[in-house]
Amino acid sequence: xxxxxxxxxxxxxxxxxxxxxxxxxxxxxxxxxxxxxxxxxxxxxxxxxxxxxxxxxxxxxxxxxxxxxxxxxxxxxxxxxxxxxxxxxxxxxxxxxxxxxxxxxxxxxxxxxxxxxxxxxxxxxxxxxxxxxxxxxxxxxxxxxxxxxxxxxxxxxxxxxxxxxxxxxxxxxxxxxxxxxxxxxxxxxxxxxxxxxxxxxxxxxxxxxxxxxxxxxxxxxxxxxxxxxxxxxxxxxx
Numbered sequence: 001x002x003x004x005x006x007x008x009x010x011x012x013x014x015x016x017x018x019x020x021x022x023x024x025x026x027x028x029x030x031x032x033x034x035x036x037x038x039x040x041x042x043x044x045x046x047x048x049x050x051x052x053x054x055x056x057x058x059x060x061x062x063x064x065x066x067x068x069x070x071x072x073x074x075x076x077x078x079x080x081x082x083x084x085x086x087x088x089x090x091x092x093x094x095x096x097x098x099x100x101x102x103x104x105x106x107x108x109x110x111x112x113x114x115x116x117x118x119x120x121x122x123x124x125x126x127x128x129x130x131x132x133x134x135x136x137x138x139x140x141x142x143x144x145x146x147x148x149x150x151x152x153x154x155x156x157x158x159x160x161x162x163x164x165x166x167x168x169x170x171x172x173x174x175x176x177x178x179x180x181x182x183x184x185x186x187x188x189x190x191x192x193x194x195x196x197x198x199x200x201x202x203x204x205x206x207x208x209x210x211x212x213x214x215x216x217x218x219x220x221x222x223x224x225x226x227x228x229x230x231x232x233x234x235x236x237x238x
Contacts, residue, residue: 001059002051004066004075011036011044011074023073030108034072041074045081052082057089069101073110080114087122095123095132103141109179112147120151124161134164137171145172146183153187159194169202173210181210185217192221200230207234 011034020035027033036044052060060082067079083090091097106112123129136148148168152161165187172184192199199218207215207230215234219227 001055002048002063004063004070007048007067007078008034008070008072008075011041011072011078014040014044015074027073027108027110031073031110032071034074036074041077042081045078052085057086058091060086061089061091061094065098065101068098068105068111068115070105076105076111077114080111080118083115084118084122087119090123095129099144102147103144106147107141107143109146109182112143112179113150116147116150117154120147121154124151124155130161130164134167137168142172142175142177142180145175145177145180148172149180149183149187153190156187156190157193162191162195165191170206173206173214176211178211178213181214182217185210185214188218189220192218196222200226203230204233210234 015035017035019037020033023033023035024031052063055063064079064082064086067075067082070076070079102112102115106115120129120133124133133148133151136144139145139148145168149172152165152168155161156165169184169187169191172180175181188199188202200222203210203215203218207218210218212235215231219230222230
């Protein structure tokens with residue numbers, strides 16, 4: 001059975017100091033790295049697939065949880081990839097089990113967004129999991145509020161989950177936290193593709209209370225004249 005220690009040793013063998021330096025500089029020191037480039041990390045994960053296949057679903061889930069609890073970004077990403085492959089076999093109560101780990105480790109956009117886009121997104125069709133994700137919008141953690149938004153990003157352009165989006169966006173914007181606000185802005189940007197009038201109305205009504213960067217995210221896909229109009233209309237705070 002694969003252990004976290006064995007994974008750390010294997011990744012350490014292909015890590016380089018220069019890649020570690022570059023990655024940590026990119027994340028401004030918010031996330032420690034071993035120093036493995038993305039393609040090499042993906043190849044490493046694929047090389048362990050036979051061993052993962054020999055494990056039980058419960059063992060794979062525990063490995064994913066344990067990897068997410070590690071400090072190094074590459075181990076966390078291995079955990080995300082492991083859980084992504086298990087999205088149809090996750091145990092009952094899995095989100096409650098992972099929440100303390102995420103509150104500890106998903107305090108950067110790399111971990112938060114990878115988990116939201118690769119795992120949470122695919123659990124939204126399950127009503128219980130969707131309800132649990134929406135409930136994160138009331139969490140004290142701004143990162144859980146961001147994840148509650150980012151989980152819906154890929155589906156928002158399809159016009160689905162409108163009711164849930166109307167809950168998680170204002171909740172993220174209620175915090176004066178850059179990444180919570182940017183998560184809401186990102187979700188509004190994709191929701192605009194399906195419901196332009198709704199998003200434009202929301203921004204005109206609430207945009208003055210949003211951080212400027214979040215408004216820029218929200219209007220990014222709008223035509224230039226409309227984008228400029230909304231930026232002006234929401235600029236009173238500044």
